[in-house]
Amino acid sequence: MKKSAQIAIVLTASVLAAGLMLVPARGFGQPANDAKAKAAAKAKAIAQAFEANARTLTVFDRQGNAVAAVGPRAIYNTPVFSPDAKRLVVGKTDLEKEVQDLWVFDIATGGSIQLTSGKSREVSGTPAWSPDGSKIAYVGLRSGEYGLYQKASNGQGSEELLYKLPGVGTLTDWSQDGRYLTYHATDLGGGILFALPLNSGERKPIEVFRSAKQVQGMRLSPDDRFLSYASNESGKFEMYIRPFDPAGGSNSATGRQVSDQGAQGMGFWRRDGKEYYYLGADRSIMAVSVSTSPALEIGKPRVLFHPAEEIAVAPGTSSVSRDGERFVIAVPPNRLRQLTILDRQGKVVKTVGAPGVFAQPAFSPDGTRVAVTRNDPKTGFNDIWTFDVATGKGYAVTNDVWQDNTPIWSADGKHLAYVSTREQYSGIYRKAWDGSGQEELLFRYTPGAGVGFSDWSQDGRFLTFSTGALLVVHLRDNEKALDRKAIEWIRDENNEFGGRFSPDGRFLAYGSDEADPLDFAGSGTVDVYVRPFDASNPEAPGPGPAVRVTESGAQIFGWRRQDGKELIYMNRDFELMAMDVTTTPKFSVGPPKLLFKLASPQTAVSPDGISRDGQRFVFGMPVSPPASAAGR
Amino acid sequence: MNSRTLALLAAGMWVAAGAVWAHHNMSAVFDFNNRVSLSGTLSKIDWRNPHIYLTVDVKGDKDDVEVWQVEGPAPSFFRLRDISKMDFENASGKIVKFEASRARDGSRTGLLRVMTLPDGKLVSACPQNC
Numbered sequence: 045m046k047k048s049a050q051i052a053i054v055l056t057a058s059v060l061a062a063g064l065m066l067v068p069a070r071g072f073g074q075p076a077n078d079a080k081a082k083a084a085a086k087a088k089a090i091a092q093a094f095e096a097n098a099r100t101l102t103v104f105d106r107q108g109n110a111v112a113a114v115g116p117r118a119i120y121n122t123p124v125f126s127p128d129a130k131r132l133v134v135g136k137t138d139l140e141k142e143v144q145d146l147w148v149f150d151i152a153t154g155g156s157i158q159l160t161s162g163k164s165r166e167v168s169g170t171p172a173w174s175p176d177g178s179k180i181a182y183v184g185l186r187s188g189e190y191g192l193y194q195k196a197s198n199g200q201g202s203e204e205l206l207y208k209l210p211g212v213g214t215l216t217d218w219s220q221d222g223r224y225l226t227y228h229a230t231d232l233g234g235g236i237l238f239a240l241p242l243n244s245g246e247r248k249p250i251e252v253f254r255s256a257k258q259v260q261g262m263r264l265s266p267d268d269r270f271l272s273y274a275s276n277e278s279g280k281f282e283m284y285i286r287p288f289d290p291a292g293g294s295n296s297a298t299g300r301q302v303s304d305q306g307a308q309g310m311g312f313w314r315r316d317g318k319e320y321y322y323l324g325a326d327r328s329i330m331a332v333s334v335s336t337s338p339a340l341e342i343g344k345p346r347v348l349f350h351p352a353e354e355i356a357v358a359p360g361t362s363s364v365s366r367d368g369e370r371f372v373i374a375v376p377p378n379r380l381r382q383l384t385i386l387d388r389q390g391k392v393v394k395t396v397g398a399p400g401v402f403a404q405p406a407f408s409p410d411g412t413r414v415a416v417t418r419n420d421p422k423t424g425f426n427d428i429w430t431f432d433v434a435t436g437k438g439y440a441v442t443n444d445v446w447q448d449n450t451p452i453w454s455a456d457g458k459h460l461a462y463v464s465t466r467e468q469y470s471g472i473y474r475k476a477w478d479g480s481g482q483e484e485l486l487f488r489y490t491p492g493a494g495v496g497f498s499d500w501s502q503d504g505r506f507l508t509f510s511t512g513a514l515l516v517v518h519l520r521d522n523e524k525a526l527d528r529k530a531i532e533w534i535r536d537e538n539n540e541f542g543g544r545f546s547p548d549g550r551f552l553a554y555g556s557d558e559a560d561p562l563d564f565a566g567s568g569t570v571d572v573y574v575r576p577f578d579a580s581n582p583e584a585p586g587p588g589p590a591v592r593v594t595e596s597g598a599q600i601f602g603w604r605r606q607d608g609k610e611l612i613y614m615n616r617d618f619e620l621m622a623m624d625v626t627t628t629p630k631f632s633v634g635p636p637k638l639l640f641k642l643a644s645p646q647t648a649v650s651p652d653g654i655s656r657d658g659q660r661f662v663f664g665m666p667v668s669p670p671a672s673a674a675g676r
Numbered sequence: 677m678n679s680r681t682l683a684l685l686a687a688g689m690w691v692a693a694g695a696v697w698a699h700h701n702m703s704a705v706f707d708f709n710n711r712v713s714l715s716g717t718l719s720k721i722d723w724r725n726p727h728i729y730l731t732v733d734v735k736g737d738k739d740d741v742e743v744w745q746v747e748g749p750a751p752s753f754f755r756l757r758d759i760s761k762m763d764f765e766n767a768s769g770k771i772v773k774f775e776a777s778r779a780r781d782g783s784r785t786g787l788l789r790v791m792t793l794p795d796g797k798l799v800s801a802c803p804q805n806c
Contacts, residue, residue, distance in 0.1 A: 165802075188790060188802035211709035211777075212806070231703030468704045492704025512726030512750050535724050537751040537761070562752055 086567045090139045092645060094119065099361065099374040101132060103151060106369060108349025115149045115156055120374040121360050122170050126177045129365040132372060133159065133180050135169040146171055146182055148197060157199040160184070172218040172225065173197065181206065181225055183215045192225060192240065207240055207247050217263040220315065226262045235259035237273055250292050261309045261359065264288055265336050266317040272302065274309040280445055283307045283322045285340060302332055302342055308424060309359035314368040321364045326422045327357050329371055353401065353421040354378045381648045381664030383414055383431060388659055390640025397436035402664040404450055406652030408457045409605070413477065414662050415451035415460055428462045430477050441479045452652060455502040461486060463497045470495040472507055485525040487517045498542040501549055506582065508543035514554050516582050531583055541570065544601065544651060545577065547608040551631060552577040555598060569597045572613060574631055593623065593633045602651035604658035612654055618642040620661065702805065706777040706787040714744065715773040723761045725750050730764065730788070732772060746776055748788040749804050759799055770794040
């Protein structure tokens with residue numbers, strides 16, 4: 045289930061901590077030889093990260109019409125309506141200070157107050173309003189310990205620790221009678237739903253429900269007789285309702301499924317308990333008629349509205365008002381991209397197919413097709429697709445319930461290798477370019493570990509990927525995929541990324557922060573290095589030192605596949621640069637020459653977006669979304 | 677895929693995406709709700725990506741030595757916090773205290789939360805490992 049893959053990543057440290065790790069579009073470019081230069085580079089990286097992640101709090105009605113935009117663009121998560129739907133509390137990440145605090149916005153005026161004021165690397169998140177709107181409870185990370193806290197919603201006074209959590213927890217609701225806070229702890233080992241009674245003398249959480257599968261998003265019905273939650277117990281995420289037993293006996297009761305076509309979570313009860321909302325697997329806002337008395341009755345789910353494709357609504361960035369009339373989504377930057385082919389001067393040669401949510405466009409060896417990672421608007425999942433350059437016709441290489449990414453062509457253009465994350469494991473798979481036939485597992489990595497797949501050698505015998513270290517997988521014949529081990533080709537204290545085999549297989553180029561270490565807070569530079577690769581002895585780099593081929597940072601790079609006589613890279617300023625390559629008597633490169641500059645930093649690019657002859661480049665160019673926010 | 681990773685992919689920043697994916701989902705191996713607090717002699721330091729490993733010899737109940745492997749974040753995590761490899765090297769052969777989340781397989785392996793070095797310096801692996 046792709047949802048589990050999402051959770052697997054998000055819950056690495058916790059949903060909250062993940063908010064602090066927003067370090068995309070970071071700066072890998074400016075030489076930072078002094079404090080001033082470092083500060084400037086960091087500021088630039090933070091600005092780029094902000095642009096890539098900043099969202100707009102947008103309120104929608106039941107028909108999907110946008111009725112209000114609240115506050116400035118910022119990196120928001122978990123917006124929650126006040127009981128009267130006049131205010132929003134939301135987590136807001138400050139990249140410069142490395143802190144996530146809670147802010148309360150007045151929807152009508154856009155005015156705001158800062159509710160929490162954490163220290164650097166502290167987190168406040170997953171808020172819930174008290175029934176009367178006077179208080180807000182939340183999870184706080186304070187000095188390395190998680191706790192449930194509350195504070196007056198007007199920001200006055202100090203925060204109060206309600207319960208010190210033994211580990212990671214995600215607060216989901218404050219029951220409508222004010223008696224319970226509900227939260228969950230879920231990870232790859234399973235999940236537990238808890239209710240914390242607030243009115244008893246000793247605050248001791250009730251373990252409401254425990255599952256070997258992931259469970260999350262618990263909310264009590266207004267009469268406290270039932271609880272709803274999301275679970276992947278059936279193999280994909282669905283919404284469930286089961287009786288709530290304050291004595292902790294809910295495990296023995298039978299849960300009933302609410303959703304019928306998959307769900308992403310975000311379940312909410314209407315104040316009167318007669319309607320229930322959730323986010324469908326296809327990102328539709330769903331509504332279900334329910335009744336909890338005298339017996340539980342659940343109607344058939346129906347679509348209220350389907351947000352436009354580029355809105356990318358997700359459970360952690362959206363919620364529903366208590367009266368069921370308003371929906372808030374922290375709308376991310378437009379994700380629609382048009383596959384576009386440019387020549388060496390940066391002139392548009394052709395567009396391919398219709399716009400979509402594309403990433404990692406890669407030319408087939410003969411240049412007649414483009415492979416991409418495509419986010420499917422109907423399922424919310426990432427799949428691998430190929431498009432015919434001449435006709436724009438698309439082929440789904442994968443169409444599954446996992447998160448797939450990083451398509452890399454085989455040298456003969458018949459297959460694609462790609463990463464797929466399936467429950468605890470990320471692996472590299474192979475399948476025909478048109479999606480026909482069965483896929484084949486080539487390699488599976490250790491549980492819980494991600495795979496930064498970057499290349500498949502032209503002879504088809506080696507894969508390379510990064511985990512911070514640079515690893516190589518030897519695809520020996522007659523060796524089972526599960527028996528294959530990754531070779532730690534370079535593993536040191538530096539960050540090494542994105543190995544790229546030279547076309548003749550004699551060299552491996554890679555990015556490293558050896559000269560100016562990344563600190564993941566905006567400083568540092570990644571440059572391109574090249575070392576000999578010996579296919580007969582792939583256990584370690586060949587003899588001789590690494591050759592540093594860029595001096596001022598590179599974001600991506602690739603070889604000209606046809607002959608390996610050119611390395612092309614994109615620098616920090618989104619300029620495509622080309623360098624001549626000489627391999628005899630030793631490896632060296634000529635001075636970088638500017639080809640062209642990308643118009644938008646938000647362009648989807650890939651090292652395999654370079655045609656074999658180096659004359660064409662394929663990108664995903666940002667395109668404007670349609671004026672209407674609602675898709676239907 | 678979280679929003680950060682998606683944003684990286686959208687922008688094509690494979691270099692940074694690699695950094696994102698470098699981090700294991702620790703919950704696959706370690707139980708965040710099962711902690712252990714121990715002290716012992718820091719006997720080995722493996723200061724490499726994607727995670728450092730510290731070996732601590734802990735004296736058992738019967739004066740035997742239990743060897744614990746403590747997994748920490750990447751070196752870059754510590755750089756950001758002004759903690760260097762040298763801080764750990766200076767502690768080598770000396771007594772350290774640590775709190776870790778235990779491995780699910782019950783082995784003497786833990787995911788570092790905090791460690792107190794012999795000079796009193798507190799090294800926290802939070803929020804990443806908390």
